[in-house]
Amino acid sequence: MTDRRLPRPDRRQALQALAALPAAAALGLPVAAQAQAWPARPITLVLPFPAGGSFDPIVRALAEAASKDLGQAIVLMHKPGGGGVTGTAGIATMSEADGYTLAVMHNSVIRAPLVQKIAWDPRRDFTYVCRLFELVTGVCVAADAPWRTLPDLIADAKRRPGEISWGNVGAISANRITAERLARQAGVRFNMVPYKGGGEAFTALIGRHLDVYGDPGFGAQVQGGKVRLLATFTAQRMRRYPDVPTVRQYGYDYVIESPVGLVAPKGLDPKIGLRLQEAFRKASQDPVYQTQLELFDMGHGFADGEAYAAYARAQYDREVRMLAEIGFKPE
Incomplete structure (x- = not known):
């Protein structure tokens, strides 16, 4: 009977090659499947x-x-x-x-x-x-607040330096920094108030515990009629709010990216x-x-x-x- 087994050197090489394969390949799984295994958990x-x-x-x-x-x-x-x-x-x-x-x-x-x-x-x-x-950053006030436009707000801030509160999320956000720059250019001073998040800030704004909120996330509140949008820090007016000017259109050249x-x-x-x-x-x-x-x-x-x-x-x-x-x- 003819011995169909591999010659000893070839058998040794075959066994070494098999041992070098990953465990998954030795079990018959394709190597490509292993590379695609990520992610294997949440x-x-x-x-x-x-x-x-x-x-x-x-x-x-x-x-x-x-x-x-x-x-x-x-x-x-x-x-x-x-x-x-x-x-x-x-x-x-x-x-x-x-x-x-x-x-x-x-x-x-x-x-x-x-x-x-x-x-x-x-x-x-x-x-x-x-x-x-x-x-997208806007300047918002409560729907029943006295200011109808950004110039209204700035004029009142000139009469009452530091009395009007302006909220942002965090004390070092781009929105806070830009609000400070806007105030300096306008010659006014706001009382800057940091918040942990937008939900907390909008609750304060609508409850009239905060005068102005200058951060993103205003859409649902504006659409719900609880908040008035005075201006946006965008390059052009927003399609949804064609009657709301940009801050730039009021003469303050600030666009927040x-x-x-x-x-x-x-x-x-x-x-x-x-x-x-x-x-x-x-x-x-x-x-x-x-x-x-x-x-x-x-x-x-x-x-x-x-x-x-x-x-x-x-x-x-x-x-x-x-x-x-x-x-x-x-x-």
Whole structure:
């Protein structure tokens, strides 16, 4: 009978080759399947604001749409504090860059090293996954407030220096800084009040415990008739509010560009970063997500991680100049 077994040297080589294969391949699973195994468990998405604000329904709708493409749940974790900086900052020092922890990024995080002593740098200590949408900032008052226009508000502020309260989320947001710049140019002084989130601020505004609110997320309140929009920090008038002038049209040349995106800890595998980017790109077309953007008057603005990282570096330099203009001294 002919011995059909491999010659001993070939058998040895075959056994060595088999031992070198991953366990999954040895069990008969294709190697390609292993590369596609990520994500194998739910992903945590840190939202650095309290529940109940405008970010909550927008990011939740986006996460639900992206989870369908990824095949795993994306779980929102609210970590408010520090004007929306603390939650995102938490992943800057994480050692695990495995794609299972993401965070919402916004300009206050980029600005943070310029206003306080911190142990991380937004230009180096994050992986920028993608840019998601644009925050649209307006100047709002309660529907029954006495001011009908921005000039009305400024004229009253001149009569009562420091008596009119102006709220923003956080003490170091772009909206707070721009409001300070506007006040200086107009020759007035507002009592600036920081809030933890938009929900808390709108409650105070509608209850007349706050006079002015100058942050994004006003759409639902304006549409519901509880808030009056005096002006917007946009380049052109908003299509939904054609009768509301821009701040620029009143003679104050301020336009706030304030994108929101996703970041991961530094050192993320580029393949995982690309997988996340594409999942969220697809999710940005989801009808439920787009409806939420419209409801809260946010702007569309998806861009890839490379473009968002370039924006962050350039914005850091712009923040240096803006803070110098208002004479801000770091803590």
